[in-house]
Amino acid sequence: MIQMTLIQIDNYGPWTVTPRPRTESDLQMLQANLFADLNNHFGNKKGLVFFTRFDNLLAISNGLDEEDHLRIQRSIRNRYPITISMGVGAAETPHEAQKLATIALQKAGSAQSGERKEILAVDSLVSEEDSFVQAAHIDINSVTETLTDIESAFDTSFMVNKAQHYLMTKLIKKGALLFFIGGDNFMSPCNGLSEQDIEDIMVEIDEEIGIKLKAGIGRGKNAEDAAYMADIGLEEIRAHNNEMWTWVIEKEY
């Protein structure tokens, strides 16, 4: 089972324009710092945070218990002008897990309520025996040669976003998620999907928009191990001149 945490800045929208709109570069710094910081906290416990919408972040949190979450909330409160609420859910698929996490938090009040503050709403946690994460690290074949070095920076960014949109659209239907992790890289928490499921999606995208993808798929007890195995899988595909669509590696403990 995969465990996911939704991290939500409390009543953030109103704060950004009170008493008047705050400087955009400051807000970008605040959001990026918070994201980096949360990755430090979750990463210390082998979790992984995705920036998602920056004011709402999703994390794979297998291995983090209730106290871990409370400590993170405390540390953010002590160092930021804002506070965070969290919802936690565990399920067979990542989509279901984040949905349980979201519902738990939504029950505690609106994201833009002045009342709701520093809620920790735990729907469910994964036990150590049941802990399992499957993650696909997907990238675009030869992006430097085909895009970065010849197209304009924004056009390349547009193509990457297009790939992301198509990937999201197809993966969400199968209970998987997709996050952009920089460059031409995506990470898909995808418990429950087979190699064939993932290959099919990439074949479709190649046919529909002509973007060739590959996926290293990693399996482990937590996000760190699964992501590392996925990275190794991707390296294997590269070592084989991108001859295959996927490469699966399972961490042995």
Next chain:
Amino acid sequence: MIQMTLIQIDNYGPWTVTPRPRTESDLQMLQANLFADLNNHFGNKKGLVFFTRFDNLLAISNGLDEEDHLRIQRSIRNRYPITISMGVGAAETPHEAQKLATIALQKAGSAQSGERKEILAVDSLVSEEDSFVQAAHIDINSVTETLTDIESAFDTSFMVNKAQHYLMTKLIKKGALLFFIGGDNFMSPCNGLSEQDIEDIMVEIDEEIGIKLKAGIGRGKNAEDAAYMADIGLEEIRAHNNEMWTWVIEKEY
């Protein structure tokens, strides 16, 4: 004229997997810290950086000259395990400006060359008299009520990404850019577009995918002023119960 800077991490892809894949949470922290840091540097001079692809970032850099860029490269070199190259271009439209910036940098070598390092390739700079930035701050009407508080976090994120993809597709055709800046917010550097151009795009999106947007449009001598005016415009629309699609404000000096 708008001036744009492309910031590119030198030879980053190979570094992330040498000698073996680096921990994903560390890479996310590195990228987020770099992004925040660049916003501090550019923001100090009233510029604004967008995370774009994190290893390739685009900034509105009106007001920053060659020495400013060199100093930023030096500061990054002194504090990060990576170095950055930059290209700078100025033009009537943002798309053209970033294209000139990209071409200037591409001429200096590949993004994945072991040779190319800390290049500053200036195609053109804007003089103070010609300096002009138009930026639209676009958001989704009532996102908290219609999405955040009722849909799952990932589904909301998916809808926001969908809006982004449609906005990018339409804006790029008119020489404008679009960046996600967190929450349900987008910033579009859009010198040369009329209010009607922007309204038309939002009307189309509403018809095509049923997402209602609005845009505060700001004009000023630099990114900070334009973004702030755009924020004020957005506040005006909210104060009028989202009755209009756009609201333009020009900074007086």
Next chain:
Amino acid sequence: MIQMTLIQIDNYGPWTVTPRPRTESDLQMLQANLFADLNNHFGNKKGLVFFTRFDNLLAISNGLDEEDHLRIQRSIRNRYPITISMGVGAAETPHEAQKLATIALQKAGSAQSGERKEILAVDSLVSEEDSFVQAAHIDINSVTETLTDIESAFDTSFMVNKAQHYLMTKLIKKGALLFFIGGDNFMSPCNGLSEQDIEDIMVEIDEEIGIKLKAGIGRGKNAEDAAYMADIGLEEIRAHNNEMWTWVIEKEY
């Protein structure tokens, strides 16, 4: 027993002047960021890092094992232009613990060797049953009224440094350490010292240089708990109008 970790930047001196002296504000940022980052990592495990000399930092590390230390080294390597080596020692007194940590690291090579890199030299670790930290949080009575609000900023800083120098001189003789933690605050890891020992030192300092101090003394299984108990102790003394020199609190588990 207390466990202490010495964190040393590898071959840092030469790096700061290669190929020519690096900008001082950048070095200050690098050092401060590293210090903050290490506190995030150690703090996640209820440890506490003192800035010490910034390129050599001492941490109370009860609760952190060998893998924890290795993960911290990895995370720093992935995000900084420098790497760190560490020595770890455990003993009845803090001074002895940090000495064992230092010796272990010194055996592995010079701090300014180009060869020595990312060493983790563990002399000894504390088991969970033997884990015990005593820390005194010492501050100056009414520093705002007597110094900050009436003396020049540097003169106040000079007085605080004077207090530090006297405290260090006296505490080191008893096997305790002393670190400046900002404002008018000092933290003394002081396993083995009695309340009377600490009171005697403060009485002497009052007589010698006329600076009145007080100390909350906390005891617990790790740095976080001991420091928190010490803070509560200090609050108690304040609540009693600084009528007593010390107040001891032991954490109950």
Next chain:
Amino acid sequence: MIQMTLIQIDNYGPWTVTPRPRTESDLQMLQANLFADLNNHFGNKKGLVFFTRFDNLLAISNGLDEEDHLRIQRSIRNRYPITISMGVGAAETPHEAQKLATIALQKAGSAQSGERKEILAVDSLVSEEDSFVQAAHIDINSVTETLTDIESAFDTSFMVNKAQHYLMTKLIKKGALLFFIGGDNFMSPCNGLSEQDIEDIMVEIDEEIGIKLKAGIGRGKNAEDAAYMADIGLEEIRAHNNEMWTWVIEKEY
């Protein structure tokens, strides 16, 4: 003339214990992040910030005007749970400059007033023509060989602190300041002192406590240039096997 800025966290002491004492590692991170951040802001304008007491920081601020200071206050307010007030003063000596800065701020209210917030109290600013900074970069001869590699980390730190205390005591009498900048390094803003003045102090310290120091002395229009020249001076002394006590370099514009 040298211009100095006192940066003071508003009402910080009470905040650190409200509603109960905040986790010490978080406070250390907050303080270190603020210090790094301020160096980024001041450093962008060729200033330099010293950590001083962390809640009260002194900066050489030649080149920063009133608007620069206001922008820094705004950026901190937007990203931290605390706000800062500042005082600015300019004078022939650093001690006088920081004194004027302190007095200006003290007049606006107590450091621990709940009322006083985000004050910018400017006593005086240096014009570009009058701008002049002299800074001595002082370090301990062969600290790695004589201390770091053979003494315990804390004992070395104690010796460095001892050197600091003696340097502060002597320099303050001559209107100069002294800040620890990490390792075995000190920076002394010392407008008005001659080479002989500085040599005399180091000779005395060698005689009194047997610690051998050397000083690169730099002169320029701002902190960055003066510090860089001082660094070059120090390199020159090292290149001459520490044969001389001081080496002065003045930046040519």
